[in-house]
Amino acid sequence: MEKIYLSAFLGVILTLIFLSTKPSHSLIDIGINPPLIPNPRLHKAYIALQAWKHAMISDPNGFTSNWYGPKVCNYTGVFCAAAPDDPYVTTVAGIDINHANIAGSLPEEIGLLTDLSLFHINSNRFFGKIPESFKKLNLLYELDISNNQFNGGFPYVVLYLPSLKFLDIRFNQFSGSIPSQLFDLKLDALFFNNSNFQSSLPTNLGNSPVSVIVMANNGLTGCFPSSSLVKMAGTLKEIVMTNNGFTGCLKPELGALKGMNVFDVSSNELVGSLPDAIGKMESLEQLNVANNKLSGYIPESICSLPKLKNFTFSSNFFISEPSKCFKVRSKDDTKNCIPYRPFQRSPMECKAFYAHPLDCSISGCSPPSPPPPPPRMNHWP
Structure with a gap:
């Protein structure tokens, strides 16, 4: 019985630590058991989207106010479809939160969205750099991060996206030189x-x-x-x-x-x-x-x-x-x-x-x- 109580106590402590590190305004749902999520891909999507929600520091219009719970396909701006390699498996295929005026950064967990074909976040206030984990988005067809506050050199991670056809990085704070590899895509x-x-x-x-x-x-x-x-x-x-x-x-x-x-x-x-x-x-x-x-x-x-x-x-x-x-x-x-x-x-x-x-x-x-x-x-x- 002592072991059971100890495990429960540790679970409560870890939960409190997690809650204490998140912004006070955000609504991060961490109490979802994997059995409530239909398949492993949607479970990874849940992890990615909750991490991203946690990395947002301002959402004045409440665009992501329903980003909680296991039904990620119902999240505003999240679009699901049959997986390209398995028509019987539902997965997150697109994200479109254009013109939402959200401020924050992009977490590495976005690399878990490996079935993503469309990622549109233009006209927000995202800053920082594009995560290295974007290299895992082998199916990404459209990437629009325009009109944000990203900075640094050219986002080289986009050069590793084999399916990319549409790339829009305008109206940011990128600087430096244009890599030659860009024109081989x-x-x-x-x-x-x-x-x-x-x-x-x-x-x-x-x-x-x-x-x-x-x-x-x-x-x-x-x-x-x-x-x-x-x-x-x-x-x-x-x-x-x-x-x-x-x-x-x-x-x-x-x-x-x-x-x-x-x-x-x-x-x-x-x-x-x-x-x-x-x-x-x-x-x-x-x-x-x-x-x-x-x-x-x-x-x-x-x-x-x-x-x-x-x-x-x-x-x-x-x-x-x-x-x-x-x-x-x-x-x-x-x-x-x-x-x-x-x-x-x-x-x-x-x-x-x-x-x-x-x-x-x-x-x-x-x-x-x-x-x-x-x-x-x-x-x-």
């Missing part, structure tokens, strides 16, 4: 914009099979990767590289991107002319080259593209645009050197630029053809 969509990455792009960028890649608003530098993008012509539909530090010229070979819908390279340090070959991007709907140091003439072939809806080339040094450009639904040609167009640069500024035109050789990139001579000053506004 078989991704379809990649978003790492609005972070603090500061490096050149790896030379194997062209290996990526993505259809959409957004890398805007970082500190990326180096020559514009025209050749790498051409290698992606079979899949690439949208690329947004705005507000970085890319230098050099846009090469004519970019015309091979016939399936491109969105091409945004605005707010960089690009120089030279706008290639006539861009007029071969027959699927192009949006083209933005604003806020660079491009010069010369706007090719008529670009404004003749059948699907072009938005063409922005403001804040450059172009000296002419064909009449077909006026038929583009949305166009911005301001702050250039185009005669008779409103809101252009001053004649003095245009003359100074063309007296010392910039070219790719300044940044170590291949030099372009020299820009055309400036028009006569009396034709400028």
Whole structure:
């Protein structure tokens, strides 16, 4: 009898210790016996979700208020389905707690959710690092941790996810360089914009099979990767590289991107002319080259593209645009050197630029053809 009482006493002590270490506001259910949970996978999910609940320090909207008890498939934001290797076993297949405004960290126990295919936690206040245990999520297909407060270097753990197709890590505090292994993943969509990455792009960028890649608003530098993008012509539909530090010229070979819908390279340090070959991007709907140091003439072939809806080339040094450009639904040609167009640069500024035109050789990139001579000053506004 003494042994029985001693065991019961130890159980009470351990329970009190556990309760004393959790945040006072959280509701962690620890009194569930395994027999009440239908199968071992859901039992692991229960452990993982309770550990995660314990790691949350703020849930002002009560999003996880029902995260207790053995029925994890009823938890808000938790989605269950038949296991991919056994249709008779139910397992946690997805987590979606987007826009819940939850603060906290991700515990290592999330690695117990080995059947997880979707993990969406965007627009919360999660911080810290992505746990190493994520490497165990071999079935993870979509990972969206955007718009949180994660920090440190690039989350290398995502490079070990063999099934990953959609990766969104934007609007966090990641910094450092972009690993070359990222572009060897078989991704379809990649978003790492609005972070603090500061490096050149790896030379194997062209290996990526993505259809959409957004890398805007970082500190990326180096020559514009025209050749790498051409290698992606079979899949690439949208690329947004705005507000970085890319230098050099846009090469004519970019015309091979016939399936491109969105091409945004605005707010960089690009120089030279706008290639006539861009007029071969027959699927192009949006083209933005604003806020660079491009010069010369706007090719008529670009404004003749059948699907072009938005063409922005403001804040450059172009000296002419064909009449077909006026038929583009949305166009911005301001702050250039185009005669008779409103809101252009001053004649003095245009003359100074063309007296010392910039070219790719300044940044170590291949030099372009020299820009055309400036028009006569009396034709400028």
